[in-house]
Amino acid sequence: MDNRPIGVFDSGLGGLTGVRELAKLLPGEDIVYFGDTARTPYGSRSRDTILRYGKQDIEFLLSKGVKAILCACNTVSSTLPETYTDALPVPFVGVVRAAAAAAAARSASGRIGIIATAATVRSGSYEAAIRPLRADARLTAQACPLFVPVIENGYLDRRNPITVTLAREYLAPIRAAGVDTLILGCTHYPLIAGTIADEMGPGVTLVDSGAEGALALRRLLEERDLLCGRVQGGNLSFYVSDSGENFAEIGALFLGRDLSGGIHPYTLLE
Amino acid sequence: MDNRPIGVFDSGLGGLTGVRELAKLLPGEDIVYFGDTARTPYGSRSRDTILRYGKQDIEFLLSKGVKAILCACNTVSSTLPETYTDALPVPFVGVVRAAAAAAAARSASGRIGIIATAATVRSGSYEAAIRPLRADARLTAQACPLFVPVIENGYLDRRNPITVTLAREYLAPIRAAGVDTLILGCTHYPLIAGTIADEMGPGVTLVDSGAEGALALRRLLEERDLLCGRVQGGNLSFYVSDSGENFAEIGALFLGRDLSGGIHPYTLLE
Numbered sequence: 397m398d399n400r401p402i403g404v405f406d407s408g409l410g411g412l413t414g415v416r417e418l419a420k421l422l423p424g425e426d427i428v429y430f431g432d433t434a435r436t437p438y439g440s441r442s443r444d445t446i447l448r449y450g451k452q453d454i455e456f457l458l459s460k461g462v463k464a465i466l467c468a469c470n471t472v473s474s475t476l477p478e479t480y481t482d483a484l485p486v487p488f489v490g491v492v493r494a495a496a497a498a499a500a501a502r503s504a505s506g507r508i509g510i511i512a513t514a515a516t517v518r519s520g521s522y523e524a525a526i527r528p529l530r531a532d533a534r535l536t537a538q539a540c541p542l543f544v545p546v547i548e549n550g551y552l553d554r555r556n557p558i559t560v561t562l563a564r565e566y567l568a569p570i571r572a573a574g575v576d577t578l579i580l581g582c583t584h585y586p587l588i589a590g591t592i593a594d595e596m597g598p599g600v601t602l603v604d605s606g607a608e609g610a611l612a613l614r615r616l617l618e619e620r621d622l623l624c625g626r627v628q629g630g631n632l633s634f635y636v637s638d639s640g641e642n643f644a645e646i647g648a649l650f651l652g653r654d655l656s657g658g659i660h661p662y663t664l665l666e
Numbered sequence: 667m668d669n670r671p672i673g674v675f676d677s678g679l680g681g682l683t684g685v686r687e688l689a690k691l692l693p694g695e696d697i698v699y700f701g702d703t704a705r706t707p708y709g710s711r712s713r714d715t716i717l718r719y720g721k722q723d724i725e726f727l728l729s730k731g732v733k734a735i736l737c738a739c740n741t742v743s744s745t746l747p748e749t750y751t752d753a754l755p756v757p758f759v760g761v762v763r764a765a766a767a768a769a770a771a772r773s774a775s776g777r778i779g780i781i782a783t784a785a786t787v788r789s790g791s792y793e794a795a796i797r798p799l800r801a802d803a804r805l806t807a808q809a810c811p812l813f814v815p816v817i818e819n820g821y822l823d824r825r826n827p828i829t830v831t832l833a834r835e836y837l838a839p840i841r842a843a844g845v846d847t848l849i850l851g852c853t854h855y856p857l858i859a860g861t862i863a864d865e866m867g868p869g870v871t872l873v874d875s876g877a878e879g880a881l882a883l884r885r886l887l888e889e890r891d892l893l894c895g896r897v898q899g900g901n902l903s904f905y906v907s908d909s910g911e912n913f914a915e916i917g918a919l920f921l922g923r924d925l926s927g928g929i930h931p932y933t934l935l936e
Contacts, residue, residue: 434715435705440818442909445704448933542828545815548710557831558812639712663718 398622401426401633402613403462403486405453408436409548409643410583411468412650414491414606415632418466421614424626427633428460431647432664434637437544438471439513439582446475446515452664454484456635462486463622466613468606470495470581471513474521487616492516494612495579495605496525502601503577506530509570509600510537511592512581513544522581536573540566540582547584548646554590563588563595571596579603587649635662668892671696671903672883673732673756675723678706679818679913680853681738682920684761684876685902688736691884694896697903698730701917702934704907707814708741709783709852716745716785722934724754726905732756733892736883738876740765740851741783744791757886762786764882765849765875766795772871773847776800779840779870780807781862782851783814792851806843810836810852817854818916824860833858833865841866849873857919905932 402422404415408431415429430453432438438446450472457465464487467473473490481488499508508530510522517539526533542562551559570578578596580586583606593602617623624630632655636643640659647655672692674685678701685699700723702708708716720742727735734757737743743760751758769778778800780792787809796803812832821829840848848866850856853876863872887893894900902925906913910929917925 434711440912441704442911445908541819542812542815545812549811558828561828561831638715641712642710 397625398463399624400461400463401428402464402466403428403430403457403460404466404468405430405457406469406583407431407438407449407471408433409647409650410544411606412647413583413586413604414466414468414609416650416652417607417610418613419630419632421610422623423628423630425624425630427630428457428462428635429633430456430635431643432637433643434664437513438469439515439544440541441515443475443515446471450476456662456664458485464489464613464617466609467491468583468609470583470605471515474516474519487620489609489613489616491583491605491609492521492581493525494608495581495603496522497529498608499577499579499603500526500529500533502603503530503533505576506532507534507573507575509573509575509578510535510581511540511566511570511578511585512537514539514541516581522579534573536570536575538566538570543588544582544584547587552587552649554594556591559588559591563591567592567595575600577601577603579605581605632658634659637662637664667895668733669894670731670733671698672734672736673698673700673727673730674736674738675700675727676739676853677701677708677719677741678703679917679920680814681876682917683853683856683874684736684738684879686920686922687877687880688883689900689902691880692893693898693900695894695900697900698727698732698905699903700726700905701913702907703913704934707783708739709785709814710811711785713745713785716741720746721750726932726934728755734759734883734887736879737761738853738879740853740875741785744786744789757890759879759883759886761853761875761879762791762851763795764878765851765873766792767799768878769847769849769873770796770799770803772873773800773803775846776802777804777843777845779843779845779848780805780851781810781836781840781848781855782807784809784811786851792849804843806840806845808836808840813858814852814854817857822857822919824864826861829858829861833861837862837865845870847871847873849875851875902928904929907932907934
């Protein structure tokens with residue numbers, strides 16, 4: 397048993413979709429969230445910058461005394477080497493490996509699509525994680541760089557013309573590949589899952605990387621006897637590197653509930 | 667006469683539209699550009715974060731020995747107080763005051779529109795700069811938060827359906843106000859000036875904030891006898907806080923010429 401909090405981080409708001417799932421699965425756990433809202437988005441930046449930012453995010457969570465870390469950012473999860481995450485003083489779960497395992501298990505045909513940021517697609521991380529699990533897999537990856545700003549600006553209606561036009565453009569090569577499973581390889585994307593599902597049609601299973609990360613973290617805490625002693629009443633705290641104002645407003649959309657009580661602005665670097 | 671370089675900065679790429687104009691007006695001047703590509707965009711961040719970033723950008727240019735600074739970022743130009751910019755050791759020109767003066771002079775009816783980032787609109791900086799020059803001005807400001815990502819992702823075709831749909835939505839209140847002058851209050855926007863002009867119609871004059879900033883800087887250098895001794899052959903150097911790769915590719919669109927020779931990645935903060 398371990399009553400220390402779980403740490404979750406993301407480049408900004410998207411990781412809150414992972415927190416939502418984690419708080420459903422483990423409602424007694426305290427969760428400390430860090431969103432690097434002063435430097436979001438990460439998905440269009442270079443590998444070196446993503447590495448530097450990701451390590452700083454993890455160091456911040458470690459300074460809060462967490463017992464395990466869920467990296468709810470596909471971009472960071474794709475970029476940090478295992479030699480680094482394996483050497484951390486607490487267990488680390490990245491959304492990429494969790495979502496890759498779920499997709500490999502669920503796909504009947506082995507034809508799997510991946511939509512993600514430019515950096516995640518460029519890294520080839522999903523291919524690297526799926527290949528050892530499914531030698532027959534045929535993968536089609538597509539960067540969707542405008543999905544994050546469109547979502548953060550609230551274009552969430554299933555039939556919003558901007559979102560639908562972008563989805564049609566981005567998903568065309570995925571549809572053409574005849575996939576039966578599509579990984580939402582960015583924790584923002586569940587907010588437009590309706591539009592994505594409409595475009596892909598009913599025969600395609602969507603895999604939510606944040607939800608899969610939360611499930612993988614629960615399994616890991618169970619296996620290592622790191623769950624806390626409570627089954628209800630876990631406390632959520634939110635740290636952000638920019639001011640907390642916008643975070644409270646838009647964050648509630650991602651978390652599915654009000655979070656105005658527990659937001660602490662924090663300057664990562666002076 | 668002063669042969670030191672001119673410093674120009676922006677949160678990312680947009681300020682290159684100002685450099686393009688400056689290099690046309692003063693082809694003999696050396697120009698040092700800084701783009702904070704590891705932390706762009708600024709326009710959706712809080713005032714405190716914008717102040718911190720803007721001051722770091724200026725300190726970087728001062729460390730390069732510049733003789734004057736053009737702030738080609740409307741967001742920073744809207745946020746830095748004059749008490750700070752007046753106290754700098756070199757003259758400082760912000761694009762907001764330059765574009766405000768041009769719009770106040772050119773508008774016949776006094777009905778002036780402003781399109782900009784959320785932070786620039788929230789600051790009220792254009793209203794504050796125009797009011798003393800045109801007591802009869804009637805201003806209509808509209809934040810266009812998706813224009814920057816759409817432009818950086820290359821949706822520049824005049825009839826691109828995404829860009830046209832967004833322009834229609836954002837410009838509706840500006841059209842309804844019957845303006846005769848529209849300030850492009852973000853140095854990215856000249857790249858979609860065609861789409862904006864189509865939407866506004868032929869009776870509306872567009873004011874390019876980067877070009878007006880470049881003109882204001884030339885006047886200032888002339889007045890203070892700070893021009894260099896050359897009339898041709900000025901050298902352009904580009905510093906960016908993220909890797910230079912994407913910058914070279916997309917930056918060429920903004921600058922209107924190749925810039926791959928002079929890019930220096932630079933980490934603003936470790």
